[in-house]
Amino acid sequence: MEKALEFYKKQRRKILMFKYLDFVVSWDMETDAAENSIMADSEQVAVMSEMSYQLVTDPDFEQAVAVLYSNRDRLDSVMRHEIEVTYKNISDTKKIPQDEYTAYSELTSKAYPVYVKAKTENNFELFRPYLEKIVDFCRKQTKWLATDDLQGYDVLLDMYEPHYNQAKYDKFFDALRTRLVPFVKQATAKPYVAPKWAVQPFEEDKQKEFCEYLRDVMCFDKSRGIMKLSEHPFTSGFGTDDVRITNHYYANKFDSSVFSAIHETGHALYEQQCDKALNGTLSYGGASLGLHESQSRFYENVIGRSRAFWTVHYPKLQQTFARQLKGVSLDEFLKHINNVQRSFVRTEADELTYPLHVMLRYEIEKKVISGELEVKDLPKYWNEKFTEYFGITPKSDTEGVLQDVHWAYGNFGYFPTYALGSAIASQLYHYMSKDFNVEQSLQSGTTAQVNEWLKEHVHKYGSSKYPDEILRLATGEDFNPDYYIDYLIDKYSK
């Protein structure tokens, strides 16, 4: 076992190095590499993937992990969790026939440009044959990876959010369907029209300046990561000491960059506040997609759209955009940043309607994976269900079933984590509020006390535990969607 541990750690150093390189190369491609450079460099990225794959599938490594797994009771809790996860990953990988996997990788890389074309040209039929093959693979995947505890769609859900299955999600989305759908219909009956001051040009350099101010308000340690420009905002990094975000500035939509900055800094704080001792292990960074999203949504919505937050920071925004915000009261500003409206596109949806978009995808994925719904029937089914939930009908597949890229990558089971994140944020908020007055703490001018609570109850664990375990430690109960629905109905009734 000593020898296995030594070999494991030696190999882990290299695996970590490739994770770091993968981060730097992706960062570079998203932000600096020129269009034709990206194409030329793809050969190097392919070699990198091959070498990195060889490390993880190295029989000696597999052997070492197997030895450690058999002796996992003798490992400390962090290492035990890491070995359990690694052991599962290796055995899952082995369950997928090599030739099927290779064919599938080729399929998804070919599917992506076709998807883009299909979306641009509003032509679902173009994408259909690819999606059918992808769905076929995903259905087979649920069989290959099935265990006593996991079958069908649960297999896929567990890949993106460990220990979250249909039983849990059904409870969540059933509650949404019953309580939120009627409420939303009522709340969005009257279309929202943005006031004139909100759609005039806001200088992009000043937007950036204000977003840098927000990073300070959120106590992000800038000596460990920059904010940069990219097409779509994202967070990326390696360990606690290199965590970066990007942003995008639209002259006529100043609130887009402001809330992206808060959202991404939320993700970044999670990474930056992990226990430093996890650096150098595979347990650094966030525990899951859903838990990660809960942090970004917590800062963006619970904190960032609150009166308490803007009471302190609106004067600074008003000072930055003196011309545009002259005479715009705090009330008017708050009303605008919390507006709700019916819309077709998930990524542009507001806080209240957002989870319904995700619910729709969940229901559809469930039926597709079980075989109840076929790919050819997707556009029709999408539009029917959309109309049922939102009271409006997409005028094209582009703003309907084709709007999101995830299925082109084969990411069935991913979507639910988006809504889960918001719901977990509310559950955390409920318990945080028992420990201290969140709104009052913001009067200090920073989110320091919020950060400290989240660090202590969520961030510090990194990915050294499963997300459901962390939630139980933080709140003393399992995932409970009621806090979220209560929060939304309470907030948007006012």
Next chain:
Amino acid sequence: MEKALEFYKKQRRKILMFKYLDFVVSWDMETDAAENSIMADSEQVAVMSEMSYQLVTDPDFEQAVAVLYSNRDRLDSVMRHEIEVTYKNISDTKKIPQDEYTAYSELTSKAYPVYVKAKTENNFELFRPYLEKIVDFCRKQTKWLATDDLQGYDVLLDMYEPHYNQAKYDKFFDALRTRLVPFVKQATAKPYVAPKWAVQPFEEDKQKEFCEYLRDVMCFDKSRGIMKLSEHPFTSGFGTDDVRITNHYYANKFDSSVFSAIHETGHALYEQQCDKALNGTLSYGGASLGLHESQSRFYENVIGRSRAFWTVHYPKLQQTFARQLKGVSLDEFLKHINNVQRSFVRTEADELTYPLHVMLRYEIEKKVISGELEVKDLPKYWNEKFTEYFGITPKSDTEGVLQDVHWAYGNFGYFPTYALGSAIASQLYHYMSKDFNVEQSLQSGTTAQVNEWLKEHVHKYGSSKYPDEILRLATGEDFNPDYYIDYLIDKYSK
């Protein structure tokens, strides 16, 4: 041999991948990574170096290279050259005792911060013990790597510029000493005072805009590489399709960014104009430091400081800086960008005095490596020689013997390539001018014809030949310093 070639190519793919990764990681660290992230990520860089070193020193690889080397007459010319160079690198590496090499790597990594402190505090004694050990290693290195053709300082010179030895450099620097030193003393007798218009603030964003214009003038393909901000300008890339430069903008020194842009784009064109067929081999990119510097200096000085160039582009500069350049004539502008003066620091020297700075270092390195001069006597010797050549005496070691970092890295033999570059640029200019009227070609508004000539005579070869061979192919003769000295005396006599 077939098997050896196959293995060689397989291993080369990985070696190339690490070269690409090294480029991206360095680029990231120089431009995006935050201060504390760089420290944290250094562990990953160390693992990367280890893995990359293992590839090159892999006994199977060594064996494959040896087989190919024995059969090199059966290889095509590009592969033959690559194998010759690789074979030499491997055998040179093996000649250095492993323990000495490890100790030396540690020494230089410790020496760097001490050097920085010594320079900041003007305290040579602090750095002295480190430099003594570095010199000791370099002297031993000349013994370990000695061959029938290469002994002493020649061993080190050849590492930075293959086939250039003391016999060649002596001829070069003797000519400089005899012809240029007296000329420079005369030309710089009267101190230069910059006119008021040149030292007022020039907006940094407009400087950048003009530098982007210059990249277009030089026909750099921007779809294959960006220009970005960094502390010191540099060029970096991988293959022909990812070539990037950086720049730095000083409000009160607008000409700094302008000439850096031209200089770095010169380097970048060399990389971008290599034969695309060399991508995927180890023969991509420039052939040597000196030849690379000849390209950047060619564009910066021969083209970029010429009347012909600015006759076309000064109106654009004047338009960009309408306020600052109002009423400044082309003559006044040309006078300013071609001013000459005595100065202490190499990196700030003008075109005329620059090579004398390099000459001084060459003479000193020669004596240090031969053992004629000891480290403890360096500051005194430096100041005496500097006074002899420039007629002024450094007031501190900071602006004297401590000004450059190279020796802290153990880079003895590197400096001469800087002056060689300028001299080769003049030799190329001489022969280019026989083929077409360079000045007249610039009237087209771009450097297209110049680029084409350099591509055909220099760039296309990449590093598939030795630099002296390329120079002979381009000009029909060996390196000849007379063109350079004639050019300088002719230009600065006017």
